[in-house]
Amino acid sequence: MSTISEVKQKALLAKQAAALTSQVTTEQKNEALIAMADALIANADDIIAANAIDLETGRNNGTSESLLDRLALNHARIEGIAEGLRQIVALEDPVGEQLAQFTRPNGLSITQIRVPLGVIGMIYEARPNVTVDATGLCLKTGNTVVLRGGSAAIASNRKIVEIMRSALSSTALPADAIQLIEDSDRASVNEMLKANGLLDVVIPRGGASLIRTVVENATVPVIETGAGICHTFVDESAQLQMAKDIALNAKAQRPSVCNSMETLLVHQAFADKHLTELLAPMQEANVEIRGCERTQALIATAKQATEADYATEYNDYILNVRIVDDLEQALQHIAKYGTMHSECIVTENEQNAAKFLQSIDAAAVYHNASTRFTDGFEFGFGAEIGISTQKLHARGPMGLPALTSTKYMITGNGQIRG
Structure with missing residues (x-):
């Protein structure tokens, strides 16, 4: 029986x-x-x-x-x-x-x-x-x-x-x-x-x-x-202090969760002036930096970021940093590696912000705010049962x-x- x-x-x-x-x-x-x-x-x-x-x-x-x-x-x-x-x-x-x-x-x-x-x-x-x-x-x-x-x-x-x-x-x-x-x-x-x-x-x-x-x-x-390979793009016009605060919060406030940032994309013009200062709080928080060649040229301690790294949800104190030519290259990177979870642009350029918000295919898209807010509690829903990255029936928290x-x-x- x-x-x-x-x-x-x-x-x-x-x-x-x-x-x-x-x-x-x-x-x-x-x-x-x-x-x-x-x-x-x-x-x-x-x-x-x-x-x-x-x-x-x-x-x-x-x-x-x-x-x-x-x-x-x-x-x-x-x-x-x-x-x-x-x-x-x-x-x-x-x-x-x-x-x-x-x-x-x-x-x-x-x-x-x-x-x-x-x-x-x-x-x-x-x-x-x-x-x-x-x-x-x-x-x-x-x-x-x-x-x-x-x-x-x-x-x-x-x-x-x-x-x-x-x-x-x-x-x-x-x-x-x-x-x-x-x-x-x-x-x-x-x-x-x-x-x-x-x-x-x-x-x-x-x-x-x-x-x-x-x-x-x-x-x-x-x-x-879905899994959360989330990005923050720091545009050329971003305020330095705001960019530092948002990036640090998105990566290091609680890296083990799905709405934490895995890759930081930085406009070339901003990086030339501010990348060292932008990443200083990360290094103080013991975040391991893995960067593209342009990042490594500016940050001596950065390890080489690989294709596999860009496709990885670390849930840990590890951050990919890639310097991009412009907004279009940032959008292309996110389209290739993102998981349609949460994406952010830090910019004072309203036209670029609008294009980012409209172009990105993700459950939550941010302008000048940390991706860590993708959460039912933070959205006022009470506890959440999950964050849906699909498109049928339910999406987001x-x-x-x-x-x-x-x-x-x-x-x-x-x-x-x-």
Whole structure:
């Protein structure tokens, strides 16, 4: 007699819970989110203790410091995660929103409204905050969620999910609306990707290899969140101090995340005057500079940047620097190496700014601001479920509306089609 797999068992539980979750009121959903936020704060010490196990395992396995930073939790970060839930509470519930209403000549009244997607499968890597962010957004939109985090955060995720499920026991939402796949074998991911009829959509969140695996192998519909090879172009007219501040923030404020800058493009005229000063803060922050030949001629410590470097998302204290002739060459470089995530121009030339904003094909395009702002929290969406770099359904930081579909409700008085 065969034993049902963990993925199928938990996906079934989530599907059964979805019937109730899709029907609860906004007030009931908000009460559940507040209960979860309060429980995370109240049990922060337990979460930190579980996280310490993951951190120790990571160090023993030789995990880099930048990845350990993504994994690490402390009281301040847990408070920030809980605040993300409270921000979701403050946001308008999109479920039930009327998007269109019209009456046909035959008298049929047609109304289009937002509805939950159903059961959402989240496949992600080493950031335990995603466990809470995804859950909060899914529940607020009346969805249930099947979480499959990376093995690097399994102890943290197990404790967080235990706390959130327990918090739901005193609310109108069923605890089974939240499911965690604890099997760290790759087979569990493959099973989720083909769980048609149980999962309504899969959302991968992580590095390029994870996302590629999901996109290439899933038969369940996928909302693709992409890798972030982000660029900042410092134009000839850029203010030096602004360029220094934006570039340093984009690279070094938190290099392990997808909206950090990987390549700095600098106009030749600006570089001739200011490149040494522009990169001084980077070097003080121990950022390794890899540059083109023109960069190396001005920065003696710069290593040679290769084609592979320009196509790499480092998530680390490494920065490519390329000097370009003009805006057109910068646009060509971004078109070749960018991942349609976040791109920035620093310039006082409004014509160049307008051309950059209109020409760049990316989810978020900035003029005189750091790419680090591509984030649901910073956009006022509350926590985000990911940053979509695809073009269908959702693009950019995915807040609540991205986790809904629509349906048409048609009212007649006996019409039949001839």
